[in-house]
Amino acid sequence: MIKSNNTNIKKQYLKSKPLCKVTFKLPKEAVQGAETVTIVGDFNKWNVTQTPMRKLKNGSFTLTLELPCDREFNFRYLIDANRWENDWFADKYVPNDFGEENSVIAL
Numbered sequence: 001m002i003k004s005n006n007t008n009i010k011k012q013y014l015k016s017k018p019l020c021k022v023t024f025k026l027p028k029e030a031v032q033g034a035e036t037v038t039i040v041g042d043f044n045k046w047n048v049t050q051t052p053m054r055k056l057k058n059g060s061f062t063l064t065l066e067l068p069c070d071r072e073f074n075f076r077y078l079i080d081a082n083r084w085e086n087d088w089f090a091d092k093y094v095p096n097d098f099g100e101e102n103s104v105i106a107l
Contacts, residue, residue, distance in 0.1 A: 009089050009105060018069045020107045024087070026077065028059030034079045037061040041075025041102075048078055067107055074102040 010023040024039055031037055037053040043065065044050045053061035067073060074094060077085045086093065090103030 019066045023064040026061045038078045042073045069107050072106045
């Protein structure tokens with residue numbers, strides 16, 4: 001599980017639509033020199049290639065998604081296509097079918 005103090009999830013609720021802009025950030029310390037990070041979850045039907053995060057010059061990764069309000073989404077990070085990680089700043093965690101836990105964001 002990613003436990004860096006620089007990891008955070010920012011939520012910005014839109015006034016004009018029932019959506020929330022959610023920005024996910026992973027610092028370089030959390031990804032340990034990774035080349036790619038993909039966020040995978042309920043919002044993209046657990047597609048491991050559909051939602052890549054953008055690598056910044058400092059080695060951290062970020063991505064902003066617009067997600068429907070009044071829902072919860074399970075998600076995990078897939079680092080370099082072979083290592084699954086959760087987010088320390090998730091709203092909660094739930095067991096998954098693989099004997100691990102998923103991060104959950106509640107909107």
